[in-house]
Amino acid sequence: MNRPKAEISPVSVDSHKRWQHVRKDLSTLMWYLVVTLLMLVVILPFFWMLITSLKGAKEVFAYPPTWIPQHWQWQNYLEVWKEAPFARYFLNSTIVAVAVTLGQLTSCTLAAFAFARMNFKGKNFMFLLFLSTTMISTQVTLIPSYMIMKNLDWIDHYQALIVPFLANAFGVFMIRQSFRGVPRELEDAAKMDGCGRLRFLVQIILPLCTPILASQGLFAFMGNWNSYLWPLIVTNSDQMRTLQIGLRYFVGDGGTEWGVYMAAAVLVCLPVILIYFLVQKTFVESMATTGLKDI
Amino acid sequence: MTAAVVNPAPVVTGPKHKWWQHWGEETLSAYLFLLPSLAIFIVFTFFPTIYSFVMSLFKWNLPGKPVFIGFENFRYLFTDSLEAPIFWKSILNTFYLALGVPINLFISLMIALLLNRKLPGVGIFRTAFFLPAITSITAISVVWMWLYNPAQYGLFNSILIKLGLPLQLWLRDPVLAMPCLIMMGIWSGMGYNIIIFLAGLQSIPGTLYEAAQIDGANKFNLFKNVTWPLLGPTLFYVLSVGMINSLKAFTEIDVMTQGGPLNATNTMAYYLYQNAFQYFQMGKASAIAVILFIMLLILTWVQFRFIDRGVFYE
Numbered sequence: 001m002n003r004p005k006a007e008i009s010p011v012s013v014d015s016h017k018r019w020q021h022v023r024k025d026l027s028t029l030m031w032y033l034v035v036t037l038l039m040l041v042v043i044l045p046f047f048w049m050l051i052t053s054l055k056g057a058k059e060v061f062a063y064p065p066t067w068i069p070q071h072w073q074w075q076n077y078l079e080v081w082k083e084a085p086f087a088r089y090f091l092n093s094t095i096v097a098v099a100v101t102l103g104q105l106t107s108c109t110l111a112a113f114a115f116a117r118m119n120f121k122g123k124n125f126m127f128l129l130f131l132s133t134t135m136i137s138t139q140v141t142l143i144p145s146y147m148i149m150k151n152l153d154w155i156d157h158y159q160a161l162i163v164p165f166l167a168n169a170f171g172v173f174m175i176r177q178s179f180r181g182v183p184r185e186l187e188d189a190a191k192m193d194g195c196g197r198l199r200f201l202v203q204i205i206l207p208l209c210t211p212i213l214a215s216q217g218l219f220a221f222m223g224n225w226n227s228y229l230w231p232l233i234v235t236n237s238d239q240m241r242t243l244q245i246g247l248r249y250f251v252g253d254g255g256t257e258w259g260v261y262m263a264a265a266v267l268v269c270l271p272v273i274l275i276y277f278l279v280q281k282t283f284v285e286s287m288a289t290t291g292l293k294d295i
Numbered sequence: 296m297t298a299a300v301v302n303p304a305p306v307v308t309g310p311k312h313k314w315w316q317h318w319g320e321e322t323l324s325a326y327l328f329l330l331p332s333l334a335i336f337i338v339f340t341f342f343p344t345i346y347s348f349v350m351s352l353f354k355w356n357l358p359g360k361p362v363f364i365g366f367e368n369f370r371y372l373f374t375d376s377l378e379a380p381i382f383w384k385s386i387l388n389t390f391y392l393a394l395g396v397p398i399n400l401f402i403s404l405m406i407a408l409l410l411n412r413k414l415p416g417v418g419i420f421r422t423a424f425f426l427p428a429i430t431s432i433t434a435i436s437v438v439w440m441w442l443y444n445p446a447q448y449g450l451f452n453s454i455l456i457k458l459g460l461p462l463q464l465w466l467r468d469p470v471l472a473m474p475c476l477i478m479m480g481i482w483s484g485m486g487y488n489i490i491i492f493l494a495g496l497q498s499i500p501g502t503l504y505e506a507a508q509i510d511g512a513n514k515f516n517l518f519k520n521v522t523w524p525l526l527g528p529t530l531f532y533v534l535s536v537g538m539i540n541s542l543k544a545f546t547e548i549d550v551m552t553q554g555g556p557l558n559a560t561n562t563m564a565y566y567l568y569q570n571a572f573q574y575f576q577m578g579k580a581s582a583i584a585v586i587l588f589i590m591l592l593i594l595t596w597v598q599f600r601f602i603d604r605g606v607f608y609e
């Protein structure tokens with residue numbers, strides 16, 4: 001603030017500026033160096049998974065470990081499908097995740113519409129009731145839910161993997177928020193034209209709120225695809241296992257085929273990573289605004 | 296469902312209304328809209344929660360019948376000479392695992408501050424750091440089991456050998472097993488925290504920094520007096536979410552250690568699972584569920600209270 005500006009000669013200003021430039025360049029360089037190093041550390045497990053998945057049965061146990069496979073063992077990826085019913089696991093995971101996603105979007109949209117655009121008795125109570133479900137974790141409901149499944153004879157059936165997840169209070173709140181943004185005038189105009197509620201929801205509101213539906217759908221799909229505890233306890237047979245459970249038993253058999261195991265791990269995480277790269281922007285933005293991860 | 300919408304006006308005949316006719320058309324339709332969600336919540340959330348509390352008062356070893364024993368399960372868990380040491384250990388382990396959360400936050404915040412710059416290529420770095428967050432924990436656990444392989448060809452051990460350090464058993468070492476899980480948890484949880492921190496950092500108005508700079512604040516002052524207080528709510532949010540998730544951690548334990556070695560990684564969530572689905576002691580497992588429920592509720596309550604108190608600067 002109280003620098004004696006007047007005393008600086010033109011020459012010194014020039015050299016001062018140049019020095020600042022150099023300093024800025026240096027700090028940028030340092031920044032790239034540090035961030036690249038950190039990134040390498042973070043990427044290392046992925047890299048190691050990929051490299052190991054391409055190593056032969058012997059090379060996996062070589063010491064010191066090789067950083068580039070000597071013989072690229074692409075067969076490992078074929079072995080995965082031969083040694084365990086991974087095609088079936090894929091099918092199961094896909095069926096369940098798609099069904100849950102569509103079901104959740106439907107139930108959430110309906111409830112969100114009621115909370116956002118309708119006045120009814122007990123609205124506040126209902127809202128609190130929905131809110132309270134977000135405080136109850138899976139672990140607490142685990143045993144009774146399992147008992148319900150057992151009594152319904154749903155163990156080892158798709159219903160057990162799908163039905164309990166057809167509602168999601170977080171989804172209701174997020175979609176409700178977006179529905180509230182639709183102008184009232186639109187609703188009045190629609191009503192004047194004799195448009196019923198359900199039609200107004202499907203034909204006017206939904207097209208306006210596709211981004212939030214897309215991100216909620218993405219969360220539902222990803223959360224379900226990656227879920228572990230519940231599928232673990234409600235499936236018994238190899239035929240009904242989802243990918244995550246299949247992978248766990250495939251590796252947990254006490255074998256040592258790490259090349260094949262890593263190939264299986266790559267296959268399990270690939271779909272979600274691919275989806276992530278396709279819709280990265282929506283994904284990160286909605287995760288930042290909604291703060292949802294664990295579903 | 297469509298019927299209520301297509302034919303909205305309830306047919307009112309005379310003074311004798313059915314009870315639901317007093318509700319009016321809008322209320323009725325609204326409940327129809329809520330019905331699908333509500334039905335699922337009642338059957339798979341509310342009823343099981345209450346049922347858990349009831350079951351915790353019974354001795355129920357499958358396939359036998361339940362017998363009412365009052366609070367005996369709780370007394371047994373906390374004081375029985377055989378049971379209590381394991382249960383207390385599982386509580387301690389739960390908090391031990393949660394120690395990873397603040398460490399994770401610190402590292403994540405540092406990286407978020409690093410990445411909060413507009414330089415070419417920053418997007419690539421952000422993507423890379425975020426990748427573990429979307430990968431399934433099962434796959435991550437399998438990969439880290441391989442990294443932690445106790446033989447000399449395990450990646451971490453081969454690095455130790457290079458550095459001239461002794462081989463480690465990693466996950467099979469009772470002392471090291473938990474730090475191993477914590478380290479993996481930091482790696483896999485970081486991406487999510489970084490995203491949230493970056494969103495928090497970017498929501499801080501740039502004018503605040505400019506104003507502070509005009510007043511002669513240096514970089515440290517900027518962080519201490521602008522970034523830190525304004526990031527407070529974000530920090531708190533991430534901390535409580537992290538703690539809650541840590542208390543519920545299950546997958547990595549089941550895939551990597553099954554609670555071992557010597558119960559070194561047996562947390563409450565895992566011990567609950569063991570009791571219910573390996574020993575079939577449903578009553579005892581429900582008692583653990585109730586204790587875990589109360590712990591999680593306290594955490595959530597604290598989280599909501601802080602939000603109420605207006606920690607959020609808005």
